[in-house]
Every structure is written in C-alpha cells, then in structure tokens.
Amino acid sequence: MSTTKLVIVYYSSTGHNYQMARWAEEAAKAAGAEVRLLKVRELAPDAAIDSNPAWREHVDATQDIPVATRDDLAWADAIIWSAPTRFGVLAAQMKQFIDEQGGLWAAGKTVNKVVSAMTSAQNAHGGQEATLLSIYTIMMHWGAIIVPPGYSDSVIYASGGNPYGASATADGNGLTDELKASVQHQARRTLSIAAKLNA
Numbered sequence: 001m002s003t004t005k006l007v008i009v010y011y012s013s014t015g016h017n018y019q020m021a022r023w024a025e026e027a028a029k030a031a032g033a034e035v036r037l038l039k040v041r042e043l044a045p046d047a048a049i050d051s052n053p054a055w056r057e058h059v060d061a062t063q064d065i066p067v068a069t070r071d072d073l074a075w076a077d078a079i080i081w082s083a084p085t086r087f088g089v090l091a092a093q094m095k096q097f098i099d100e101q102g103g104l105w106a107a108g109k110t111v112n113k114v115v116s117a118m119t120s121a122q123n124a125h126g127g128q129e130a131t132l133l134s135i136y137t138i139m140m141h142w143g144a145i146i147v148p149p150g151y152s153d154s155v156i157y158a159s160g161g162n163p164y165g166a167s168a169t170a171d172g173n174g175l176t177d178e179l180k181a182s183v184q185h186q187a188r189r190t191l192s193i194a195a196k197l198n199a
C-alpha cells in the first residue's frame, strides 16, 4: 500500500484556520502521510488588509506558504479544507480557488478524492455548520468522498460537539486544546478512510 498523499488547503485572514491547518499537518505527518500544507491566494485589496493589523500581520507572516494549484489537488488522495465563515458560507478566497478547478472536475480528477473540512466563526453559533455544508455541497458535485468526524471520538464532544467538522470560535480568546485534539482526530480519520480506499 502506498503512502497516502494529503493536501491541506486553507484560507485565513487572522490565523485561526492557519493554526488548524498546521495542527492537521502535524497529525497527518505523524501518521505517516505525505503532506502539503497550502494556502489559497489572498484576493482582498491591501486597503482592506491594512485596515486590520491582525490581518496584515498574518498575511506577512505566511508569505512563504505555497499557494495551492490544480496539480496539488490532482496529486492528492485526500484533501482537508479549512476556511472561515463569511456570512454563513466559505470565504470567497477559497470559493474562487475551488471555482478555478472546473478543468480538474471536467477531467474527472475530483472523483473519489477523500475530503473533510474545518472552519471558524467569531461566534459560537455564527454559522460553522452552514459553512461546512457549503463546502460539502461543492464536494458532492465533485464526486468526492466526504468524511465528517461525526461523533467518532470523545474529542468531538469536548471541542463543542460539531459532527460536521472541527469548528473554532474565533472570539479573541485563543484556540483550545480540545479543538486541537478534534482537528488532529479529524486528520487521522480522513487519512484512515483514504488508506482504505487506496488499499
């Protein structure tokens, strides 16, 4: 059985989804996967970024993270998406990247990718489930195999009980150890399903 190839594709303005992506990367590497941690292109103008010091700081600090490409998605057996809530759906930056994959979809290369998604919102009930569903809706159109965490481990309860995917509350109080455990469980679970399908 070959090593599972995982891409973790994230968008983050102020670092929460980036941190979750890093946690997923750590767990996936520890599980023996071949992992690419990738961001999507920032689309907001500098004026918007500069209006929020935390946003500018994050953009500058993550300059060296490679930008995801179609080839990365084609390479992967599994994809973990991480994108913040924007009015209850995925951030436009992530949507734009996904919309650029029409060619990949048309070539049949999105079929049977094993996928799972993570998100954050400022409020505890600010739209996390809806955002994850917006990603999973796209994944159904891709013919991808969606792997939600469900209640497959006690860390799901401890981290807020969202069976759709790891969900942060980005309220300025920092991310919790329980969320980290939940992210890392989701990464391992995604890999384990991908390994079964690729056996």
Ligand SMILES: Cc1cc2nc3c(=O)[nH]c(=O)nc-3n(C[C@H](O)[C@H](O)[C@H](O)COP(=O)(O)O)c2cc1C
Binding pocket: 011, 012, 013, 014, 015, 016, 017, 018, 084, 085, 086, 087, 088, 119, 120, 121, 122, 123, 124, 125, 126, 127, 170
């Ligand atoms: C345009 C916009 C819309 C947003 N909509 C919501 C929302 O509907 N509910 C919510 O709780 N937070 C909302 N937020 C807050 C973001 O979800 C929050 O800043 C993000 O999850 C932080 O993730 P990041 O640090 O990875 O960028 C919104 C933020 C922006 C800029």
